[in-house]
Each structure stands twice: as structure tokens, then as C-alpha cells.
Amino acid sequence: MKIAIGLTALLLALPTALTVPVPQRPAPEAFVAAGSGPAGPEVSMSSVRGSPGAPAVPAPTWDWPLSPRPAVLRGFDPPAKPWLSGHRGVDIEAAYDGAPMFSPEAGTVSFVGVVVDRPVITIDHGNGLRSSFEPVASALTAGAAVAKGDILGRVQIGHCGPAPPCLHWGVRRGEDYVNPLAFVMDLRPSVLLPPLVTGPG
Template identity: 60%
Template sequence: MSTSSLPVPFLTTATPLPASLAWGWPLAGTPEVARTFDPPAQPWLSGHRGVDLIAPQGAEVRAPVAAVVTFSGVVVNREVLTLMTNEGLRLSFEPVVSSLKVGDRVTRGQAIGQVLGPSHCDNSPAASCLHWGVRRGEMYLDPLQFILDLRPSVLLPLP
């Protein structure tokens, strides 16, 4: 039996990505990741609860998804902007200076601020970056899972 006579829909039809992957990048183009998501084993331990994207000072930051502003202000020494999606996910960006106010609605791709001020990357070769975090309740999630297909590859046997 030839392989051309076998129905193999997984080869001819692209598997759609989960709806959660419908987000866009918070920076123009496809930014380089300076530091990946590295959650701690326990909530009180150190880790990296988001991703750092290389971004020069003054870079425009865009909303990856439609959301509502829930915080805009200074935390310690950094300007922070927090958005909440309709699904209850909280997205935080720092250092981001924004003219948006709590309650403002944003659409996917809308300019929401600029990278300005000290960042996680100040002491690295990247020099400046945007830290992007995503939380569901108290659980931190990898922001890249909403943009890239991070699902494991599945190898299927040949007929």
C-alpha cells in the first residue's frame, strides 16, 4: 500500500494554535529575548517571573492583547504598567512610562508607553530591556507561551 493512499490529515492540514497564542509582541518586530522565564520551585524563592526583551530606551511598548489598565506608577525605582485581560490574566511591563490611567481600555497592538528608566538588563551586555510578566491569580506564566508555539513536538510513526 502506498503512503499516498493513506489519509494523513496531520500532514496536509495545519493544526491550529490554541486561542491563547493570538497575542502580539509588546515591541516592534520580533525582539531578542535577553532572559527567559525561570520560575522558582517555591513562591518565596528567587527566580525570573517573566521574560526580558532587549529594547532600547525610548522604544515603543504595545499591548499584546486587548485589556484594561489596572496600574500605572512607580514600584521601588521603576515605572510599571499593568494590564488585565478579559480572561483575568495580568500583564506587567517595566520600566514603562505611560500616559494611560487606571480603567483605560487598550486594543491589541496599541501603543501603551515607552521603555524608560532602569531595567533588569542594566548590568548586562543588553544594557536595556523590557521586563514582561504574566500572572493568573498568584501563579506566574511564561509570557512567550502566548506568542510562540511552545507545545512539545509529537513524533508520529510512519505507516
């Protein structure tokens, strides 16, 4: 009788003992999309979105400002607060010193000049979007209209050291920095779906 009672108690406790905790599925933000370029860095969703509270960037419709498609030497890493250090754009590799730099989208030249010690050109694309490039020597002047693919100037040595020559590209929407790569690449997150479970038969 004692054996039967003990066996019954064991069987009642068995389902609890064999219960295996199921891991929680991560939120979509836990997954990142790897860039598909030559140096495709891993890009976090916070980098895609830009500053906290900034609106999402549109689907990629712009062209790369360098040809052939450049390697990304340093990715977008905006600071948590505007006054903190960070990288408010991307550095992309130019094929050679003096390589032509193209307008990624149509717009109007809003600034050409030297900032600190580097030549800079800024294009206003409308809708609050502005691209800035440095170091770029340009013969254009403020107010000039440019079409997508127009040559804006030529990349100069200086931003990434003596080699390789590189272009720093920053994009702002209003006062918020956003990831320039989101305008030329699909950076939407890859979300892993659970395996499909089929019934018997």
C-alpha cells in the same frame, strides 16, 4: 554424543545471549520546543505551564509588545515555591531607549506607577490574565481601556543595565505566573515519533 549435547545447550541459550535491551522511549515532557525567535531559548514544559498546578495557557493569539520582534534576553524561570528566587517573566530587547511598547492584547489599565524604583504598567486582559511591564514610562491612567496594538508607553533604561535597553514582561493568571512567550509563540513540545516499519514487499 557429548558434543551434540553441548551444541544443543548452546543453541538453546543463544537467543537469551543475543537479546538486546530496548531503551525506553522518553515521555513527551522529555522533549522540548526551541523558541523560533532571534534568540530562541530552549523552553522546558514546566516553564510553559508556569507554577505547579497552574492551568495550561491557551494557544498563542497575542502580539509581541515590542517591534520589530525582539530577542529574548532572559527566559521564564519560575521558582518551585512562591517565596523562592526565580525569574517570573521574560526580558526582551528593545530596539532603543524610549522605544514604544504596545499592548499585546486588549484590556484595561489596572495600575500605573513606580514599584521600588521602576515605572510599571499593568493591563487586565480579563479571564484572570494580567500583563505587567517595566520599566515603562506611560501617560495612561488606571481604568483606561486599551486595544491590542495600542501604545502603552515607552521603554526606559534600567532593567538590564545601561545596554541593551530591555523590557521585563510578566503574565499572571490569578496568582500564578505563566510564561508570556506562550501567548505569542507555539511552545507545545516536539514529540519524536518512532520510525515507520513497513513489511516486506
